[in-house]
Amino acid sequence: MQLRPDNLAEHLKQPLAPLYLLHGDEPLLVLEAADAIRAAARAQGYDEREVLVAGAGFRWEQLAQAGGNLSLFGGKLLIDLRIPTGKPGRDGGEALQRHCEKLAGGDVLTLVTLPQLDWQTRKAAWFTALVNAGVALDLNAPPLHLLPDWVAMRLARQRQSAPPEALAFIAAHVEGNLLAAHQEIQKLGLLYPVGVLTLEQVQEAVLDVARFDVDKLRAALLAGDAPRCARLLEGLRAEDTAPPLVLWALAQEARTLAQLRAQLEQGASFDAACAAAKIFGPRQGPYRNAAQRCSTPLLRAALLQAARIDRMIKGLARGDQWDEFLQLALRLTQTRKIAA
Numbered sequence: 001m002q003l004r005p006d007n008l009a010e011h012l013k014q015p016l017a018p019l020y021l022l023h024g025d026e027p028l029l030v031l032e033a034a035d036a037i038r039a040a041a042r043a044q045g046y047d048e049r050e051v052l053v054a055g056a057g058f059r060w061e062q063l064a065q066a067g068g069n070l071s072l073f074g075g076k077l078l079i080d081l082r083i084p085t086g087k088p089g090r091d092g093g094e095a096l097q098r099h100c101e102k103l104a105g106g107d108v109l110t111l112v113t114l115p116q117l118d119w120q121t122r123k124a125a126w127f128t129a130l131v132n133a134g135v136a137l138d139l140n141a142p143p144l145h146l147l148p149d150w151v152a153m154r155l156a157r158q159r160q161s162a163p164p165e166a167l168a169f170i171a172a173h174v175e176g177n178l179l180a181a182h183q184e185i186q187k188l189g190l191l192y193p194v195g196v197l198t199l200e201q202v203q204e205a206v207l208d209v210a211r212f213d214v215d216k217l218r219a220a221l222l223a224g225d226a227p228r229c230a231r232l233l234e235g236l237r238a239e240d241t242a243p244p245l246v247l248w249a250l251a252q253e254a255r256t257l258a259q260l261r262a263q264l265e266q267g268a269s270f271d272a273a274c275a276a277a278k279i280f281g282p283r284q285g286p287y288r289n290a291a292q293r294c295s296t297p298l299l300r301a302a303l304l305q306a307a308r309i310d311r312m313i314k315g316l317a318r319g320d321q322w323d324e325f326l327q328l329a330l331r332l333t334q335t336r337k338i339a340a
Contacts, residue, residue, distance in 0.1 A: 003135050008033055011135070012040040018103040018110065019134025023086070025116035028178045029139035037111055038078065046076040046109050054083045060095035067099065067108050079110045086115045093126035100133035116140070141178050144216075147171035154185045159194035166202040172231070176211035184209065212236050214249035221253050221332055222286035224293055229329040237322050243313050247321075250328050251306040253290075257332075258299040260291045293334055302331050 003011060020037050022030050038049070050066045052058070066079050088096060099110065112130055121127060130136065142150045148167035151174075155161055162170070174181035184206050188197060191205055212235035220228040236246055256277055263273035270291075274284050294302075309324045311317035 001135050002131070003137050005029065005033065005137055005139055008036060008137065012036060016040060016044055016109055017134040018108070019100070019112065019130065020110070021112045021114070021130045021134060021136040022139060023114035023117050023136075024139030026139055026141040026178050028182055029141070030113060033137055033139055034080075034111060034113055038080070041076075041078045041109055041111075044076075046078040048075050049078040049080055051080040052082070054081065054088060054092060055085075058092075060088075060091050063095050063099055067102065077108050079108065080113075081110060082113045084115065086117050086121060088126060093124060096126040097129045100129040103133055110134070141176070144171060144175055147175060147181075151181065151185065154182070155188070155197070158185070158189040160189060160192070160197055161195075162197040162202060163199060166197060166199045169199065169202055170206055173206050173208045173210055176213070176216070177209050180207075180209035210235060212239060212241075214241070214245055217246070217329075218249050218253055219286070221250065221329060222290045224289065224333045226330055226333040229333055230326060233322065233325050233329060243309075243321050243325075246325055247306060247309055247313065250325065250332070251303065254299055254302040254306060254328075254332060256287070257290055257294050258296065258303065260287060261294065261296045261299060264291065265296065290332075294332060298331065298334070302328060305331070 001017075016037075022033050022037075024030055041049075052062055052066060054060070063079070063081065066077070083092070096112075103110070117127070148164065148171045151167050151170045152161065170181070170184065174184055188202070188205055192201055212232050214236070217229060217232045217236065220232055233246070256279070259277050260270075260273045260279075263276055264270065268276070270284075270288060273291075274280065274287065277287075279287055305324065305328050308317060308319075309321055309328065312319045312321045312324065
């Protein structure tokens with residue numbers, strides 16, 4: 001059974017399921033969910049705990065042995081199984097499926113912790129068995145547009161609140177770094193009393209601890225969000241991101257959009273154009289909007305500019321490559337729409 005993370009606290013007030021599966025890209029959320037499950041287990045009488053870390057050289061028979069040790073103690077047992085790589089291998093997959101088949105009664109509780117998983121791993125038989133055997137939580141960092149709500153929820157836990165502009169300020173400064181966000185919110189609780197925080201108080205206290213990556217830059221580019229592109233480029237530069245990686249991200253989107261425009265101008269439907277460019281499902285929406293903004297001449301100019309930046313990076317041309325990155329991003333986020 002899949003469970004929404006925000007429903008976990010209420011769920012843990014009930015008798016526990018025999019197995020909990022935690023996975024996602026945000027270590028803070030995974031850690032907090034695991035702590036909450038372990039605390040609920042202790043409250044419900046699981047006074048024995050065995051931690052198994054399935055790293056290199058792990059023997060999967062230890063999992064079966066852990067469940068079999070229950071009779072030696074006569075109490076309730078929590079098996080805390082951690083798979084850091086998220087890939088148990090053939091032996092591990094079979095061991096996990098056998099473990100799920102033997103789950104019964106309320107004397108053994110299993111907590112399985114995994115990192116973020118790709119779509120292929122999610123289709124594996126062992127993963128499906130874990131999901132069907134208990135409760136699964138997908139614990140990923142909220143996207144930027146939902147991050148202010150997440151910050152507001154965290155502030156409410158310490159009986160504080162903030163106006164929307166203050167929440168947006170915090171979100172912008174902690175994006176991609178929830179552990180630092182958690183620390184900044186705790187700091188606000190230490191610095192100021194309960195009640196409503198002002199924008200000025202937040203600006204004075206919150207450090208800029210955001211983390212940036214080129215995937216966010218690509219998303220902002222397709223969305224036509226020029227201010228966000230500028231901020232992301234500033235952050236990538238401050239983090240000493242390799243210029244070739246930034247150029248690849250910008251040039252890749254320009255080439256993809258140029259391919260789409262060429263297909264559309266030859267009379268292809270948008271779906272057919274996306275299929276030719278290997279763009280499927282939810283990814284098509286952002287490209288549809290971007291293809292309506294960017295004409296073929298503009299995209300040709302963008303690709304020529306990308307080639308010029310490449311020469312700068314290689315030391316074959318003069319110029320400020322980061323300034324050129326900004327100009328290229330602004331070119332690709334223009335708002336004028338054309339027929340698609």
